[in-house]
Amino acid sequence: MFDRHTFAARRITLGLSVEELADEMLVAPSTVYRWESGETTPSLRMLVQASRHLCTPLLSLMSDQDSEQHRKAVAVDALIREGAPAA
Numbered sequence: 144m145f146d147r148h149t150f151a152a153r154r155i156t157l158g159l160s161v162e163e164l165a166d167e168m169l170v171a172p173s174t175v176y177r178w179e180s181g182e183t184t185p186s187l188r189m190l191v192q193a194s195r196h197l198c199t200p201l202l203s204l205m206s207d208q209d210s211e212q213h214r215k216a217v218a219v220d221a222l223i224r225e226g227a228p229a230a
Contacts, residue, residue, distance in 0.1 A: 144184075144205065144206050144207035145178070145184045145185060145190065145204060145205065145206070146203075146204055146205060146206035147178060147179050147180070147181050149203060149204055149206070150178060150179060150193065150197070150204055151179045153197045153199050153203075153204075154175075154179075154197060157197065157198070159197075161175045161176055161179070164193075164196060164197075167196045168189070168192055168193065168196055170189070187215050187216060187219060190204055190205075190216065191219060191223070200220065201216050201219060201220045201223065202216055202217065202220055
């Protein structure tokens with residue numbers, strides 16, 4: 144499951160505003176606000192993109208290791224480490 148608190152903390156640590164991160168990710172600022180508030184959850188594709196922009200491992204943005212999304216993230220993270228292009 145997406146860890147919205149880690150996501151927001153990492154953005155703040157990097158000194159990025161919601162608007163700046165949204166611009167980098169090519170999404171509306173309201174989308175980032177909804178992720179951080181817990182109203183919505185980003186797709187795995189968006190999490191991969193977020194991990195790149197936040198300079199953090201994909202799995203650091205996940206909290207529940209028993210979720211289907213976490214299992215997919217583990218697989219995607221392994222592909223990224225092998226140098227395969229992420230979806």
